[in-house]
Every structure is written in C-alpha cells, then in structure tokens.
Amino acid sequence: MKKGSSHFLAQRVSALLLIPLLPWFCFALASLPNSSRADVAGWLHSPVNALALAAFIIVGSYHGALGMQVIVEDYVSPGVAQRILLLAGWAVAIGMMALGPFFIFQIFSGP
Amino acid sequence: MSWQDDRPMSPHLQIYDLPLTAKMSIIFRIAGAALFFVMLLVVAALGALAAGADAWAMLRGFLSDIEGRVFLFLVTLVFYYHLCNGVRHLVWDTVHGLEKSSLGISGAVVLGATFVLTLSTWWLAR
Numbered sequence: 001m002k003k004g005s006s007h008f009l010a011q012r013v014s015a016l017l018l019i020p021l022l023p024w025f026c027f028a029l030a031s032l033p034n035s036s037r038a039d040v041a042g043w044l045h046s047p048v049n050a051l052a053l054a055a056f057i058i059v060g061s062y063h064g065a066l067g068m069q070v071i072v073e074d075y076v077s078p079g080v081a082q083r084i085l086l087l088a089g090w091a092v093a094i095g096m097m098a099l100g101p102f103f104i105f106q107i108f109s110g111p
Numbered sequence: 112m113s114w115q116d117d118r119p120m121s122p123h124l125q126i127y128d129l130p131l132t133a134k135m136s137i138i139f140r141i142a143g144a145a146l147f148f149v150m151l152l153v154v155a156a157l158g159a160l161a162a163g164a165d166a167w168a169m170l171r172g173f174l175s176d177i178e179g180r181v182f183l184f185l186v187t188l189v190f191y192y193h194l195c196n197g198v199r200h201l202v203w204d205t206v207h208g209l210e211k212s213s214l215g216i217s218g219a220v221v222l223g224a225t226f227v228l229t230l231s232t233w234w235l236a237r
Contacts, residue, residue, distance in 0.1 A: 096151060103154065103161040
C-alpha cells in the first residue's frame with residue numbers, strides 16, 4: 001500500500017475507534033469540577049475506566065499525530081523546518097502514548 | 112508596495128465571506144490541532160494526579176473555579192464538534208452527501224448535534 005493510502009486508512013480507522021470513546025471521555029471531563037482527588041483516583045481504580053482512558057490516549061495521540069502531520073505538510077514547505085516539525089509532532093505523540101498509560105497504571109495500582 | 116495589476120483578483124481570504132461548508136472545514140482543522148494540545152494537558156493532569164496530593168490540589172483549584180468550568184465546557188464543545196464533523200467526513204468518504212444541496216443540511220445537523228451532545232453531557236454530569 002502507498003504511504004498516502006495507509007495514512008488515509010489509519011486516520012479513518014483511528015477515528016472510528018474514537019467515536020465511542022469521545023462521549024465517554026467528555027462525560028468524565030464534565031464530572032471533573034464536582035470530583036475530589038479520591039473520586040478521580042477511585043474512578044481510575046476501575047479496570048474498565050483505566051483501560052478505556054489508556055486506549056483513548058493511545059488512539060487519540062496517534063490520530064492527532066496523523067492530523068498534525070497533514071497540517072505541517074500543507075503549510076510548511078519541504079525542508080529542514082518541515083522535517084523538524086514532523087519529527088516533533090510524532091515525538092510528542094509517542095511521548096503521550098507512553099506517559100499517559102504509565103501515569104494511569106501508577107494511579108490504578110496506587111492508593 | 113502597492114498593487115499595480117488592474118486584472119481582477121481571485122477571492123481574497125480576508126474579505127471573501129466563505130460559505131458555511133468552508134468555514135466549518137477550517138474550524139474542523141483548527142479544532143483537531145487544538146485537541147492535540149488538549150491531549151497534552153490530559154497527560155499532564157494524569158501526571159499531577161499520579162505525583163500526589165499537592166500537584167493535584169493546584170489543578171483542582173483551577174478546575175472547580177468558574178474559569179476551569181468554562182475551559183472544560185469549551186474543551187467538550189470542541190471535542191464534540193470535531194467528532195460530529197468527523198462523522199460527516201466518514202460519510203463523505205463513502206461518496207454520499209456530496210451534492211451541493213445536502214452540504215448545508217449536513218452542516219446544520221453537525222452544528223445542532225454538537226450543541227445537543229455538549230449540553231446533554233453537562234446536564235447528565237451535573
């Protein structure tokens with residue numbers, strides 16, 4: 001498969017995965033102002049919530065990196081600056097994919 | 112330097128009133144880019160929660176204030192807009208709804224669904 005086709009497909013497949021996760025995550029965000037630290041930690045002690053949030057961060061960061069790549073390719077002419085921005089976007093995304101689940105596991109297994 | 116050419120100019124982005132479809136398209140892209148940075152904040156907030164009570168207390172102070180609530184509301188609004196217009200794109204990918212007559216309708220549906228989903232989420236979580 002050509003590079004453009006696999007990018008197109010990856011963006012759509014990750015989008016489909018995010019459809020059910022987004023309303024669930026927005027509900028969690030809307031509940032945040034009325035939650036204590038114990039509430040949020042307790043919420044993440046549920047394996048379903050911990051796994052769903054980790055999936056949301058991994059798939060969301062991946063989908064976001066695909067999108068940022070298109071934005072950089074569209075508005076920054078090919079060259080050193082474009083290469084740096086493309087690398088930076090993916091580096092940030094990979095960092096979020098690693099750190100997000102790591103923090104979630106810490107909270108999940110913590111008090 | 113002034114414009115010397117007498118030939119007509121093509122529609123200029125700063126004065127041309129873009130149709131709804133075009134406005135929604137650029138907002139969709141801006142929303143996606145903004146959400147990439149929101150994801151960074153989500154991971155940072157999880158780091159604060161994992162780090163302990165002090166780091167979380169600072170964040171919580173902001174989140175329960177009116178500024179924090181408005182911020183969270185806007186984040187959910189942007190998320191739902193990107194979700195709804197993203198679904199519209201997935202439908203377009205199947206070569207449906209691309210007629211000029213249906214673009215205005217699907218645009219209005221996306222905007223309506225965005226507000227309904229945002230408000231009902233906050234109503235459910237109240």
